[in-house]
Amino acid sequence: MGKIAKFLLAALLFAALPAAAQKTGFSTEGWWKPADPPFSPVVNADRTVTFRLRAPQARTVELLFDEWDVRPEPMRRDNNGVWSITVGPVAPRLYQYKFRIDGFATIDPVNPAVKAGTEVYGSVVEVFGGPDPRFDEVCRPDGGEVHTLPYRSTPLGRLRTMTVYVPRAAIEHPARRFPVLYLRHGGGDNERSWTADGRAAAILDNLIASGKARPMYVVMTNGLTDGSWAGGSTPEGMELLEAELFTDVVPLVEKRYRVRRDKRHRAIAGLSMGGGQAYVIGLRNLDRFCAVGQFSAGILSDGTFDHERYAPGVISDPERINRELQLLWISCGTKDPRYEGHCAFAADLERRGIRFEFHEAPWGHEWQFWRLQLHDFVQRLFND
Numbered sequence: 503m504g505k506i507a508k509f510l511l512a513a514l515l516f517a518a519l520p521a522a523a524q525k526t527g528f529s530t531e532g533w534w535k536p537a538d539p540p541f542s543p544v545v546n547a548d549r550t551v552t553f554r555l556r557a558p559q560a561r562t563v564e565l566l567f568d569e570w571d572v573r574p575e576p577m578r579r580d581n582n583g584v585w586s587i588t589v590g591p592v593a594p595r596l597y598q599y600k601f602r603i604d605g606f607a608t609i610d611p612v613n614p615a616v617k618a619g620t621e622v623y624g625s626v627v628e629v630f631g632g633p634d635p636r637f638d639e640v641c642r643p644d645g646g647e648v649h650t651l652p653y654r655s656t657p658l659g660r661l662r663t664m665t666v667y668v669p670r671a672a673i674e675h676p677a678r679r680f681p682v683l684y685l686r687h688g689g690g691d692n693e694r695s696w697t698a699d700g701r702a703a704a705i706l707d708n709l710i711a712s713g714k715a716r717p718m719y720v721v722m723t724n725g726l727t728d729g730s731w732a733g734g735s736t737p738e739g740m741e742l743l744e745a746e747l748f749t750d751v752v753p754l755v756e757k758r759y760r761v762r763r764d765k766r767h768r769a770i771a772g773l774s775m776g777g778g779q780a781y782v783i784g785l786r787n788l789d790r791f792c793a794v795g796q797f798s799a800g801i802l803s804d805g806t807f808d809h810e811r812y813a814p815g816v817i818s819d820p821e822r823i824n825r826e827l828q829l830l831w832i833s834c835g836t837k838d839p840r841y842e843g844h845c846a847f848a849a850d851l852e853r854r855g856i857r858f859e860f861h862e863a864p865w866g867h868e869w870q871f872w873r874l875q876l877h878d879f880v881q882r883l884f885n886d
Contacts, residue, residue, distance in 0.1 A: 541554055541612050542554040542555065542610055542612055542613060543599075543610065543613060543625075543627040545627065545628075545629055545630075546588075548590075548591050549590055549591035549592055549593075549594065549629055550588050550589065550590035550591050550592070551588065551589055551590050551592060551597075551627060551629065552586060552587070552588045553565055553577070553586065553587055553588075553589075553599065553601075553610070554584055554585065554586045555577065555584070555585045555586075555601050555603070555610070555611075556582075556583060556584050556585075557583065557585055557603055558582070558583025559583075560579075560585065560603050560604055561604050562576070562603075562604055562605075563576075563577040563579070563585040563601055563602065563603050563604075564576055564577060564601070564602040565577055565587050565589070565599060565600075565601060565602075566599060566600040566601070566602055566607060566624075567589055567597065567599045568597055568598065568599070569597070569598040569624075569866075569868040569869060569870070570837060570865065570866030570867065570868040571837075571866070574602065575587055575589065577601075585601075592629055593629070594629045594630055594631040594632070594636050594639075595628075595629060595636060595638075595870060596626060596627075596628050596629075596638070596699075596701070596869065596870070597626070597627050597628075597629065598617055598623070598624040598625070598626055598869075599624060599625055599626075599627060600624045600625065609622060609624060609625045610625040613625045613626075613627070615627070615628075617698075617699050617869075618698075619687075619690045619691035619692050619695055619731075620690045620691075620692070620726070620731050621690065623690075626699075635708075637705060637708060637709075637873075637874075637877050638701040638704050638705050638708075638873045638877070639701075639704060639708075640701070640703075640704045640707075641704070641708070642704075642707045642708065642711055644670060644711075645670060645703065645704070645707035645711075646667055646668050646669045646670045646672075646673070646703060646706065646707055646710075647667075647668045647670075647673065648665060648666070648667055648668070648697055648703050649665070649666045649668060650663050650664070650665055650666075651663065651664050651665075651666060651754065651758065653750050653751065653754050654750065655746045655750055656745070656746065656749050656750055657742045657743075657745040657746050657749065658727065658742060658746065662693075662723070662724055662746075663693060663724070664693055664721060664722060664723045664724075664751060664754075664755075665693045665694055665696070665697055665721075665722040665723075666719060666720070666721050666722070666755070666759070667697070667702060667703050667706060667719060667720035667721075667722075668719060668759070669706065669710060669717035669718060669719065670707070670710070670717070671710070671717035672717065672719065672759070672760065676760065677760070678760065679760045679761060679762045679763075679767075680716075680717050680718055680719055680760065680761060680762065680767075681716060681718045681719070681761070681762050681767035681768065681769070681883070681884040682718060682719040682720070682721060682755065682759075682761040682762065682767070682768055682769075683718055683719070683720045683721070683768075683769045683770070683771065683880065683883065684721050684722075684723075684747065684751075684752075684768070684769070684770045684771075684780075685702065685720050685721065685722050685770075685771055685772060685776075685876075686722070686723070686725050686770070686771070686772030686773070686775075686776025686777070686779050686780050687722065687724075687725055687772065687773065687775075687776045688725075688772075688773045688774030688775045688776055688777075688798075688872075689726075689731045689732040689734070689735070689774055689775035689800075690731035690732075691725075692724050692726070693722050693723050693724040694722075695722075696720075696722045696876075697722070699869050700773075700869060700872060700873055700876065701873055702720055702722070702876060703720075705873065705876055705877050705880070706718070706720060706880065709877065709880060709881060714881050715880045715881050715883070716883065716884045716885065718880070718883065718884060719755070719759055719761050721751065721755055723743075723746070723747070723751055725743060725772070725775060725776050725779055727739040727742050727743065732775055734775050734776075734779055735775050735778055735779075735800070735801050737811055737812055740778075740779055740782050740783065740812065743779060743783070744783050744786065744787075747783065748787075748790075765789060765790050765791055765792050766792050766828075766884075766886060767792070767884055768790060768791055768792065769791055769792060769793035769794070769795070769829075769883050769884070770783060770784045770791050770793075770794055770795075771793075771794065771795030771796065771797070771831070771876075771879060772795070772796060772797070772799075773797040773798055773799075773872040773875070774797070774798050774799060774800060774867065775799070775800070777795075777796035777797045777798055777799030777802075778796065778799035778800065778801040778802060780794055780795060780796050781794060781796040781799060781802065782812045782813055784827075785809075785812075785813040785816045785817075785823070786812075786813045786816065788816070788822065788823065788826035788827065789826070791827070792826075792827065792828045792829070792884075793827060793828055793829040793830075793831070793882070793883055794827060794829070794830050794831065795829070795831035795833075795875070795879045796831065796832060796833070797833050797834070797871070797872050797875040797876075798833065798834050798835065798838055798840055798844075798867055798871070798872070799840075800840055802832075802843070802844065802847045803834065803840035803841075803842075803843025803844045803846075803847055804840075804843055805843060805846065807847070817854065817856075820854050820855040820856045821855075823856050823857075824855075824856065824857045827857075829859070829882055829883070830856070830857065830858040830859070831858070831859050831861065831875075831879055831882075832844065832847070832848055832851070832858050832859065832860050832861070833860065833861035833862065833875050834862060835862065835863055835864070835865035835866050835867065835868070835871040836862050836863065836864050836865070837864060837865055837866040838865070838866050838867045838871075839867070840867065841862070844860075845860075848860045861875065861878065
C-alpha cells in the first residue's frame with residue numbers, strides 16, 4: 503500500500519472514532535463555571551475590609567493599611583497557610599495598603615489595582631459610598647472622556663504622552679469653546695496619576711453635573727525630566743517643562759480641542775513637585791494664566807525657596823501679581839511635614855502684600871488631601 507493510501511486510510515479511521523476518543527491533549531473543560539468568590543481584598547457590607555494572603559512558608563505577616571497614618575496590623579494564619587485580617591469599619595474612600603512578609607513589604611499579588619508611577623507604591627482598595635456616592639467616586643455613565651495624546655517634547659528631545667479630560671459638554675456641543683486647566687502631578691508619579699489615583703475625571707464629572715463647576719478641559723503632562731523622581735523641581739527642570747508646555751503641549755491642545763485661548767480661561771495647578779511647578783510657571787507667565795493652585799509643594803516649604811532664582815523680578819511687583827491673578831491658592835495638610843513651612847511661606851506672601859488663599863485640612867502628604875483640594879479649587883475657576 504502506498505504512502506498516500508495509508509494516510510487516507512488513517513484519516514478515515516480517525517474520523518470514524520467517537521468524539522470522546524479524538525483527544526488532542528488540550529481541553530477547555532472547566533473553563534465555563536461561576537467565578538470564585540473574591541479572595542483579597544473583600545469589602546464587606548458593613549464597610550469592614552478583609553485582606554488575605556496565601557503564604558504557607560511565612561513566619562509573620564502584617565497589613566500596612568492606608569497611605570499616611572499607617573499602623574502595622576498582625577495577620578493570623580489558618581491551617582491552610584492563608585493569613586487574614588479584617589479592619590474597620592472604615593469611611594468610604596480609596597485606601598492604599600501593602601503586606602509585610604517576614605519584614606519584606608510587597609503588594610497584594612491577587613489585586614490588580616495598584617498605585618504606580620516610577621515604581622509600584624502599593625495596592626488599592628475602594629470603599630464605596632453607598633446611596634450617597636463619594637465626591638470622587640466614578641458613578642456617572644454620562645461623564646466626560648479621558649484621552650491619551652502622544653507628542654514630541656522639543657526641549658527633552660523625546661516622545662511623551664499627555665492625558666486629557668474632555669468634559670461631556672464639549673462632546674455634545676462641538677462648536678463651543680471651553681476653558682482649560684493644566685494639572686501637574688507629584689514626584690515619582692506620571693501623566694496618568696491624576697486620573698488613576700487622583701480621580702480627576704470623576705471629580706470633574708460629579709461637580710459639572712451638579713452645576714458646581716464649569717465644564718473645562720484638564721490637561722495632565724509628565725513633570726519628570728531626567729529619570730529621577732524629583733528632577734522637575736530644579737530651576738533647570740522647570741525651565742525645560744515650561745518650554746515644553748508652551749512649545750509643544752499648549753499648541754497641540756489648542757489645535758486638537760476647542761479650548762478658550764485667552765488667559766481668563768486658562769489655569770495651572772499641581773500637587774507636591776507639580777505644585778512647585780505650577781507656582782513657578784504660573785508666576786513666570788502671569789499673562790497666560792488667571793489662576794494658580796499649589797498643593798503641598800516641598801520646595802516652597804523648606805525655608806530656602808528663592809523667588810529670584812525661580813521667577814526673577816516677579817515677587818518684587820506684588821501689585822502686578824494681584825492684578826493678573828484672579829486666584830492664588832496655597833494649601834497643605836496639617837499632618838504633612840511641609841505644613842509649618844507652608845505657614846511660614848504664606849506669612850511671607852502676606853508680608854509682601856500678595857493676595858492669596860491658604861487652605862488646610864487634617865491630612866498628610868497623600869492623595870485624599872489632593873483630591874479634596876482639586877474638588878474645591880476647580881469650583882472657583884472660570885466663574886466670570
